[in-house]
Amino acid sequence: MRWEAITLGMDLPLLDDFDVFRDPVDLGLKTIPNRFVDQPMEGNDAQLDGTPGPLTLRRYRRLAEGGAGVIWVEAIAISREARGNDRQLMLTEETVNSFRSFVAEIKSASLKTNNFEPYVVAQLTHPGRFGKNRKILFHDKFLDEKYGITEDFPLMSDEELDSLKEQYLRAAKFAKIAGFDAVDIKACHRYLLSELLAAHTREGKYGGSYENRTKLLKDIVRLVREEVEIDITVRLNLSDFIPYPYGWGSTEEGTLDFTEPGRLLKELEELGVKIINVTASTPYLKPHINRPYDEMGKYNPPEHPIVGAMRLLNLAKLAKETLSRTLVVASGFTWFRQFAPYVAAGMLKNSWCDLVGFGRMTFAYPDYPKDILTKGELDPKKVCITCNKCAELKAAGESCGCVVRDSEVYLPIYRKMEENKKS
Secondary structure (H helix, E strand, O other): HHHHHOOOOOOOOOOHHHHHHOEEOOOOOOEOOOOEEEEOOOOOOOOOOOOOHHHHHHHHHHHHHEEEEEEEEEEEEEEOOOOOOOOOEEEEOOOOHHHHHHHHHHHHHHHHHHOOOOOOEEEEOOOOHHHOOOOEOOOOOHHHHHHHHOOOOOOOOOHHHHHHHHHHHHHHHHHHHHOOOEEOEEOOOOOOOHHHOOOOOOOOOOOOOOHHHHHHHHHHHHHHHHHHOEEEEEEEEEOOOOOOOOOOOOOOOOEEEHHHHHHHHHHHHHOOOOEEEEEEEOOOOOOOOOOOOOEEEOOOOOHHHHHHHHHHHHHHHHHHOOOOOOEEOOOOHHHHHHHHHHHHHHHOOOOOOOEEEHHHHHHHHHHHHHHHHOOOOOOOOOOOOOOHHHHHHHOOOOOOOOOOOOOHHHHHHHHHHHHHEEE
């Protein structure tokens, strides 16, 4: 694999000393027990009222027993109006007690199995143009065309955006009550706060200039920091890789322009953000960028998957070089399959990141951290094969997990989905 990377002109860090994963991370009042992060992966399996459903509880119980130091809980809507779909988690006054039990069970399961409680993050989100109540901030010729949004489609007003500050604050307060260790003010994958960063063509106080486009995210972070005693994290696109003026951190050719993302990273650090979780682009337009894979139905990636994986790793390295106090989570390891631990260990050893995040691997192999730490390897028969069938389930609005490795639960759901397509 290293030879393949070298022939593609890449420097792939590799290390076979896995003790680097055992190092705890001191956050002051809290400690992250190891360097593994279970990334936020939506399962589309919440109850209709927004509380965790049976499959939600099953997934997170397995993750808790799997031994990651950080469990980054998937997208949680900040209000009923901000719900992405009827099976998305939602944190409100009516659901907070269910979340309290949910978080307690995660910590209890890990403590019983691994002798430590994980650091649990609540990813707070507004889906924007990808939600049930579709809200757009400006007309994007790439995403508008793909999703049939016409020029007369109304834009979200500045007053509506103003009101989100209190919604995020309220959700953060509920997250604190529920026992989460941190909240993620999600600004990635072109959901609302991510799209706002790219609002070059929008008029008003939230569009145009850098100061305007980053204002709402920073205002929310500042408000939560002042009002709630909870750690703040941000899962952040460092580039949309969508051509300017429709993309954030992008040139007119759609390549990386790190000028504004680098500036925002430093400002978020000054605002007290504890962790930046690095990602890029959007699965709705360029899924190969944020989740490199070999193939997915009719969409064939326009590049070798190792190019996409290395892009994510290098973005984390850029963030790490930019920040001095804030921790950096790197993504892009799953595609390396059983070789992922060597790449992740190399990243840590070479100070390309502080924590290593696994996404699709958590669906396929929830106990991957335990196997790396206790067996010194990943089982090739258990790793994610990046077939992206989980993403197909998500796109179809079905409960999603690993169709290959967790086939007893998810293969029947997948087969039913395929039958429905034919009928």
